Amino acid sequence: MHYETILNKTEDDLSYYIHFCKIYVDYKETKIKDTEEDLKKLFPFWKNPNPTDKNFKNYKLKNFPLEYLKYNLEQENKKQINIQNETFNNIAQIQNLKEFTKLLIPYSFAIEAKFKLKSPYFSHDDDEFYLINNPCLKDKAFKVPMIRGSSWKGVLKKSAIDIINENNKDNDSNKTIENLKSYFRIFGVGSENFRELINDKNLDKNKLKLFFLLEGISIKKDDNLEDIFKKYQEQNIQAQKGRAIFYPTFFDSLSLEVINPHDRRTKAGKNPIYYEVVPKETKGKLQIVYIPFDKVMAPNETIKEEAERDLNFLKKCIKKAFENGIGAKTKLGWGKCQDIDFQCFWSNGDECGND
């Protein structure tokens, strides 16, 4: 039998074919084994038929048109979002990192980590009026998929706590103190619990435990966290705003993912749930600027030491966050990133060590 031409629009729009194939086409043969000539007659839409094309070799004949078209549609319609105005990126992200950092106060630094998504990224948008129930987060005015600065801050903070907990096992109290200090400096501490603790000369053990518990920092029974905190307190630390500023990340493509919960009894999926996601392989930029604004009066050596420590700590956090994933559904492995390129500049124009 020969394939019918439904419309002569095949080259413009393959989606008609898809519907046609889904409903009407019924081949009897099982596998594709014909010569090129036959294939051309059979599938006029196949421009350069190749019986041994590894992409289609294993399909059954009756599924072939559909699979072929799907494959091609995917290739053609990688839904690229054309950001209508090229200056859009100018608005939200730093263009020239080095020049920009030079304006800042001494011992500030800026990080730019380019990454590639290893798995889809999804974060729920608050848009009520949308085609599917789970739209991907987009900028309000430009409708470009994005990761918010607040998401980055949250995920890096979580990674920081993980790192602190890992180091806690070593029972090296100095290291823990330094890590805690970096953590508080980078992300800031403004919670009421912390204020109470830091201003209280007679440290309440239970309150301290509660604070660490709420921060997620693990405590072992024989831990000397109390001493650590006492030492910490002696250094005249105040509750303060974090020094790091997290910039949003924007992406340029979208696709669809399906999650299909299975019925416990019949072991069959019933109601597929659609997610609009940023597909894997999409590239993005994470930008962080660090400004030690609270120590502007301190001697340079102090600021320098702190900034270098914080930079190393932040690098570890970024690495960990990329592994753990960002956005929603990270337990399904979504949102993992692969580091492509790491750039970092001090405010005097020097590059930070890239390791």
Added chain:
Amino acid sequence: MGEALTKKIDIFAISTDPIYIGTGGYTIGRVDNTIVRDPITNIPKIPGSSLAGTWRYYMALKLISEIKDKKPDFNSTEYESHGNLKEKFERYKWKNEPEEDGKKWEYWKYNKIARITCAGQDESPNIEINETPSSKTGHCGHCIVCKAFGFSKKDISSQGMLFFSDLHILFFPVYTRFGTKWITSKRILIENGLLENGESKENNEEKAIVLENPSENNKYINLGWLNLPYEVRSINIQTDKLKNLYELSGKDIVIVPDQLLSHIINSNLEVRTSVSIDPITGAAKEGALFTSEAIPRGTIFSGNIRIFKRLNDDTLPEIKLVCEALEDSKHFFETLGIGGMTTRGFGRLKMSSLNYKENENPASGGENGES
């Protein structure tokens, strides 16, 4: 004294992040945390007080980071032997910095006792101005930051030289079928002098005006939930004032009726729902859900700064120095931002460069932009 006593500088800014300046307390609104609005038009704005307060801090930050290691030690023993404070400012030299007054605003001679606490609220307003060099806290009352933004001590108070207006929304981005468009209204354009003369000021109450037809077979444009009929009219809007800030072309602008502007802006604000996560359970905390609203990314603001130098006060810096100080410290708005939640992707703002050429236009009062 060849320069004008007063100077008015127009400033334009574009939000590079959503901007949240909360009202605090309880204001009835669609969300828990509402933002500041103009009481008459009900359009969100950035109050001049927020602008002045943050700018004061950024100027002090820039100043201190520059002169930190070059300040003479006012509390050394030899200090006691000199005469009054004014003489000391003359005598004490910057460390390893040639003394050329007026060369750079950071090295203006009275900055020698500046400190970071010159920004923010004065913690020791009850000491006299001559005692400030020896005290550790509070405004110093001498440096360019204190002079430009004002200070108050026990025996002497001084009004600042800088008068800030509120930053009002000039163009507001809304997503439409035809891409992102920036809406504005005739009243706003006239107020900012962007409408060329000769264009009628009257306002069609039913139609939006676009400068270029976005599509041939459409008569409506959707601004949020509002489907508004539009007409095409070639109006010359002088967007060249925004040149160094953002290239806004005519086809991106939609002029909507004055009455509708506030509705469209208020229904297209960025609304966010936030929740706190309980680290023990990993789930959302009970009762920790709140919603907040913010002015979206890409909004273009306009406002002005008036600078006034009093004649009979020779301890004030030149207007040029103050302008340079503002110019050099404004980039902090692009990082540290303004308003709330600034470390979480809120509040960044990009300012146009301040045009402080010798123009003699008197500052017009009438706006409560006090610093």
